[in-house]
Amino acid sequence: MSAYDDLMAYERQTQALSQVAGRLGWDQETMMPEGATPQRAEEHAAMASVLHARRTNPQVGEWLAKAEATDDVAKANLYHIQKDYDRTMRMPSDLAEELAKTTSLAHLVWAQARADEDVASFLPMLEKVLKLRREEAAAVGDGGDAYDALLDSYEPEATGAQIAGMFDALRPRLVALRAAVLDKSAPAQLNQTFDEAGQLALSQKLAQAFGYNTENGRIDKAVHPFSSGSGLDVRITTRTSADDPFNCFYSTIHEVGHACYEQNINSDHLLTPLGGGVSMGVHESQSRIYENQLGRSRAFTGWLYGQMRDQFGDFGISDEDAFYACVNRVSDGFIRxxxxxxxxxxxxxxRFDLERALIAGDLTVADLEAAWNDRFLSDFGFAVEKPSNGVLQDVHWSEGLFGYFPTYSLGNVYAGCLHAALREDIVDLDDHLARGNTEPATTWLRENVQQYGGLMKPVEVIAQASRQEPSEGPLLDYLETKFGGIYGL
Known part of the structure; x- marks a missing residue:
């Protein structure tokens, strides 16, 4: 056995334990009885301690020093293991354990605060989570920018300054398009209720239409939909709303995009550093292109219209064109x-601007709600009337996921680039989508993005697939063309 072989055998065990830790989180969101929270927090902390000990084992360093890369796969594996080892060695074990325990507890506090519309009850716990994340950033950042140190966990090699520049480029055309659209008459919207069983049945059909393998996954309900796992066990959740079935359908399609990325990674990479999505930005590119460029296209919504009529009967939308406009209706709203x-x-x-300010110490937790409400009013033109529509709406900060939010928009930018290339390569795509057949598109995404997992760096995989360096241009062009057509701009 070579040093590389020994290292990879050890890494497979670490990856397997990491999957077990992830399953604890999935269970907490879907199945766990509420009273189990204190014990689950201890379980999370124990797993974090075990994983930290494995990742900082001096033997890993010795193997890394001796291991040789004989091909691109080995080179990529060693890159990821070395990076993780260096970062984890700078992370104190007691801090990793405390973070796992605190964020597990904070999730329940957030959920209750959100239900009670009580920001004050959540702020002390958020203060604790923020303090621990700042400590982490100081420990692992090696003297660099604290926010960049956290962002690197989700989008390797990206910086807050780069993201801010991208947002500066996106904002003017987005604001102008928003103003032009909202100046027009809005399309019809749904105005009746839809039973939960029917929503979940159609949700299951949509998941399968987009290629989700339910033999290696399952669909459950959660307050905040998410995808969990990789390889042979990839689970998703969705949610229902009696008067908004699109919430269920497009949450499902979105999470299927994440899940299919994980399911379609080359099986040779199972339980290795290459066996998961390479970054959250690339991950989000898959969920967003499934949900929006494919799932909300005129062709696919034409098929979905027929499916909804089969499931629910006449629901008040006259035809496929009206349904397409309804699905893509632009309207004021609070919820991301x-x-x-x-x-x-x-x-x-x-969210990006607020969390950067929190990490930098330019914004206090005590002032967060007011800062959120002021910024929302400035950006959207109407006031937040309750915390669940404002600062308490997202789960991310309770889980300590500072640095995660910008990857959502980065994923949209990546999706815009991928969609442009996909359309060039599959000229009859709409003919397939109109029959509910997404296979040409999902096969293209599997072959050009998903199969690689962590083999390439995020920007590299997008650039190779889209045949251009990632930029915001294709996304903005797509949005202006699509909504210009719907609203007659």
Whole structure:
């Protein structure tokens, strides 16, 4: 056995334990009885301690020093293991354990605060989470920018300054498009209720239409939809709303995009550093292109219209064109996950600026709600009337995911680039989508993006697939063309 072989055998065990830790989180969101929270926090902390000990084992360093890369796969594996080893060695074990325990507890506090519309009850816990994340950033950042140190966990090699520059380029055309669209008459919207069983049945059909392998996955309900796992066990969640079935359908398609990325990675990479999505930006590119460029296209919504009529009967929308406009209706709203394509990135920009300020110490937790409300009013033109529509709406900060939010918009930018190339390569795509057949598109994404997992760096995989360096241009062109057509601009 070579040093590389020994290292990879050890890494497979570490990856397997990491998957077990992830399953604890999935269970907490879907199945766990509420009273189990204190014990689950201890379990999370124990797993974090075990994983930290494995990742800082001096033997790993010895193997890394001796291991030789004989091909691109070995080179990529060693790159990821070395990077993780260096970062974890700078992270104190007791801090990793405390973070796992605190964020597990904070999630329950957030959920209750959100239900009670009580920001004050959540702020002390958020203060604790923020303090721990700042300590982490100081420990692993090696003297660099604290926010960049956290961002690197989700989008390797990206910086807050780069993201801010991208947002500066996105904002003017997005704001102009939003103003032009909202100046027009809005399309019809749904105005009746839809039973949960029917929504979940159609949701299951949509998941399968987009290629989700339910033999290696399952669909459950959660307050905040998410995807969990990799390889042979990839689970998703969705949610239902009696008067908004699109929330269920497009949450499902979105999470299927994440799940299919994980399911379609080359099986040779199972339980290795290459066996998961390479970054959250690339991950989000898959969920967003499934949900929006494919799932909300005129061709696919024409098929979905027929499916909804089969499931629910006449639901008040006259024809396929009216349904397409209804699905893509631009309207004022508070909730990021329910936002239309025109306004979604504006929601992300708000969170990005606020969390950068929190990490930098330029904004206090005590002032966060007021800062959120002021910024929302400035950006969207109407006031937040309750915390669940404002600062308490997202789960991310309770889980300590500072640096995660900008990857949502980066994923949209990546999706815009991929969609442009996909359309060039599959000229009859709409003919397939009109029959509910997404296979040509999902096969293209599997072959050009998903199969590689962590083999290439994020920008490299997008650039290779889209045949251009990633930029915001294709996304903005797509949005202006699509919504210009719907609204007659």
């Amino acid at each position: 996950t329910e936002a239309d394509e025109v306004q979604y990135n504006l929601h992300v920009m708000l």
